[in-house]
Amino acid sequence: MLFTKAYAQSDAPSINSVTSPLEMAFLFFVLAVVWYFLLIRPQRQQFKKRSEMLHNLRRGDSIVTAAGIIGKITKVIDDSEVEVEISEGVRVHVLRSYISEVLSKPEPVMIK
Numbered sequence: 115m116l117f118t119k120a121y122a123q124s125d126a127p128s129i130n131s132v133t134s135p136l137e138m139a140f141l142f143f144v145l146a147v148v149w150y151f152l153l154i155r156p157q158r159q160q161f162k163k164r165s166e167m168l169h170n171l172r173r174g175d176s177i178v179t180a181a182g183i184i185g186k187i188t189k190v191i192d193d194s195e196v197e198v199e200i201s202e203g204v205r206v207h208v209l210r211s212y213i214s215e216v217l218s219k220p221e222p223v224m225i226k
Contacts, residue, residue: 168210171196174220180212 171177175187177198185198188205198208 167216176217177213178215178217179208180214
């Protein structure tokens with residue numbers, strides 16, 4: 115015979131796992147605090163850093179666009195657009211929001 119008999123066992127005494135509404139509210143509050151410090155706060159800091167980087171773009175900055183094009187800013191047209199030289203004599207207009215990073219900033223010139 116391939117099958118053996120399974121005998122039923124009596125139930126062990128169960129422990130009540132009823133939690134009070136106050137405990138549930140406390141756990142929800144703890145979860146919300148952890149969520150804020152692990153996800154929301156770092157994302158806000160990253161957004162603030164990126165918007166500051168885009169605001170501080172100026173002529174001479176070497177940049178990388180979201181498409182991976184590397185170039186140098188030749189002219190800041192307005193608050194949302196810059197002119198980028200991607201090759202000698204080749205200039206394109208790029209929206210600031212499509213600039214992913216600034217590679218290098220030009221050194222400030224000392225006036226004597």
